[in-house]
Amino acid sequence: MTVLNFKATAALLLLITPPPMVAGENLDLLMDNLFPEQQPTYIGFDSVAREDIPASSTFNRKYLIVDFRFEAAPAEEQLQASVHKICMTMIKSRDVIQSLSDSGYDMIAVAFDRRTQYDCL
Numbered sequence: 001m002t003v004l005n006f007k008a009t010a011a012l013l014l015l016i017t018p019p020p021m022v023a024g025e026n027l028d029l030l031m032d033n034l035f036p037e038q039q040p041t042y043i044g045f046d047s048v049a050r051e052d053i054p055a056s057s058t059f060n061r062k063y064l065i066v067d068f069r070f071e072a073a074p075a076e077e078q079l080q081a082s083v084h085k086i087c088m089t090m091i092k093s094r095d096v097i098q099s100l101s102d103s104g105y106d107m108i109a110v111a112f113d114r115r116t117q118y119d120c121l
Contacts, residue, residue: 026099027045027096027099027100027103028044028045030093030095030096030099031045031066031096034089034090034093034096035068035086035089039070039071040068040069040070040074040082040086040112041068041069041070041071042066042067042068043067043068043069044067045064045065045066045067046064046065046067047062047063047064047065047105048062048063048064048065049061049062050062050063050107062103062104062105062106062107063105063106063107063108063109064100064105064107064108064109065109065110065111065117066086066090066108066109066110066111067111067112068082068086068110068111068112069112069113070082070112079112082110082112083110083118083120086110086120087108087110087118087120087121090108090120090121091120091121107119107120107121108120108121
């Protein structure tokens with residue numbers, strides 16, 4: 001293969017190869033697939049740096065808050081059952097756990113509003 005043909009082939013591959021997904025987009029897709037149109041509805045996530053752990057620590061300082069919303073306020077029993085179901089679904093998904101681990105997360109919390117979080121892991 002000549003140098004010119006190699007360059008043309010490489011340029012063509014760059015044009016037809018889709019760009020790699022950003023970790024956030026990948027996680028959003030994984031979460032959308034885990035929680036397809038059901039109640040509560042998955043609406044997104046926030047990444048938070050843990051300020052209580054010194055930057056020099058060997059522990060990760062990031063945690064993930066996964067946001068869901070109900071159409072109507074649930075009873076306490078349904079809320080607890082939803083937390084359990086969401087947490088277990090994420091923990092059982094190797095793809096989600098691998099993505100979180102690769103991104104440096106060491107904790108997951110579930111939120112149904114802006115005031116309250118429930119820790120999963």
